[in-house]
Amino acid sequence: xxxxxxxxxxxxxxxxxxxxxxxxxxxxxxxxxxxxxxxxxxxxxxxxxxxxxxxxxxxxxxxxxxxxxxxxxxxxxxxxxxxxxxxxxxxxxxxxxxxxxxxxxxxxxxxxxxxxxxxxxxxxxxxxxxxxxxxxxxxxxxxxxxxxxxxxxxxxxxx
Numbered sequence: 001x002x003x004x005x006x007x008x009x010x011x012x013x014x015x016x017x018x019x020x021x022x023x024x025x026x027x028x029x030x031x032x033x034x035x036x037x038x039x040x041x042x043x044x045x046x047x048x049x050x051x052x053x054x055x056x057x058x059x060x061x062x063x064x065x066x067x068x069x070x071x072x073x074x075x076x077x078x079x080x081x082x083x084x085x086x087x088x089x090x091x092x093x094x095x096x097x098x099x100x101x102x103x104x105x106x107x108x109x110x111x112x113x114x115x116x117x118x119x120x121x122x123x124x125x126x127x128x129x130x131x132x133x134x135x136x137x138x139x140x141x142x143x144x145x146x147x148x149x150x151x152x153x154x155x156x157x158x159x
Contacts, residue, residue, distance in 0.1 A: 021132055030129070030142075030149055035097055036060040037141040039089070046088045051077065056108070063099035065089075068106050075103045118151035125150040 015023070025031050039060050044052035055069040055078060069075050078085070082101050089098040118126070126147030133139040 017132055021129075025129065028129070028146070028149070030146055032061065033145045033149060034142065035093070037138065037145060038093055039065065039098065041138060041141070042092050046092055047081075047085060058104070060098065063096065065098045065101050066104060067101055068104050068108075070105065070108060072105055075105050078103045118147040122147045122150040 014020075025034060036057075036059070039057050043055075043057055047055065051074070054071065054074045055067050058066045058068045060066075067078055069078065078101065085101060086098060090096075126143040126145075129146040130139045130143035133142055
């Protein structure tokens with residue numbers, strides 16, 4: 001007799017919410033944004049409170065993380081601790097999320113740039129994407145990122 005093969009889920013059966021959310025975020029082009037948000041959120045845990053006060057992740061694209069600081073001494077510290085930070089990021093975020101780190105020295109941007117408010121359709125899209133997330137800080141970041149992405153990508157053509 002043939003061994004029983006595990007039965008695959010029929011297409012008509014609903015997916016678990018977490019799986020469906022990840023698929024929807026990937027299709028919307030937000031998986032990279034989610035990784036960036038997670039790097040920002042976990043940065044103090046990865047590098048420690050003192051370095052987190054002096055440095056901040058700016059952008060994560062295709063596994064390359066750009067970290068900024070206001071002083072060259074902290075840039076050198078980041079450079080010397082790069083392998084340690086990459087190892088810690090892999091532990092916290094999963095292997096392959098961050099593959100390389102580059103550093104820049106610049107002034108902290110703060111709140112100087114005016115906030116652009118997305119249209120109601122983009123805000124509604126952000127709410128839809130973020131509502132299933134339990135963590136308040138992460139949910140707010142996802143909501144804002146999804147709304148900004150929708151505003152830039154669809155320019156108000158959301159249904």
